Amino acid sequence: QVELVESGGGLVQAGGSLRLSCAASGRTFSTYVMGWFRQAPGKEREFVAAIIRSGGIIMYADSVKGRFTISRDKVKDTVYLQMNSLKPDDTAVYYCAATRSSISRSPTDFTSWGPGTQVTVSS
DSSP states (O other): OOEEEEEOOEEEETTOOEEEEEEEESTTGGGSEEEEEEEOTTSOOEEEEEEOTTSOOEEEOTTTTTTEEEEEETTTTEEEEEEOSOOGGGOEEEEEEEESSOOOSOGGGOOEEOOOEEEEEEO
């Protein structure tokens, strides 16, 4: 399995931006579909975005479409989540995840997870 570590979270005002990074260890990073999920207190973990191995297919949750951008750097074995026009509702712990299966919105399809990074958006 690939090991994942997120970074880049923090406190930002509404309307601001953050870029999350997820560094992967292991030689097989390029074989994984990568995803971002988030979980707010008292809520279930929800899908944010996912990107296939080649980067040619990307999916977003409707709630972030047009504001967030997922990308991956095969040389650095890193996946990014650029978050713009942040809202208080975006406040959550953000998790990076990986799977060797097909691209998916379901967290149960992802087999490797990072520890998460906190994003807090103040109003």
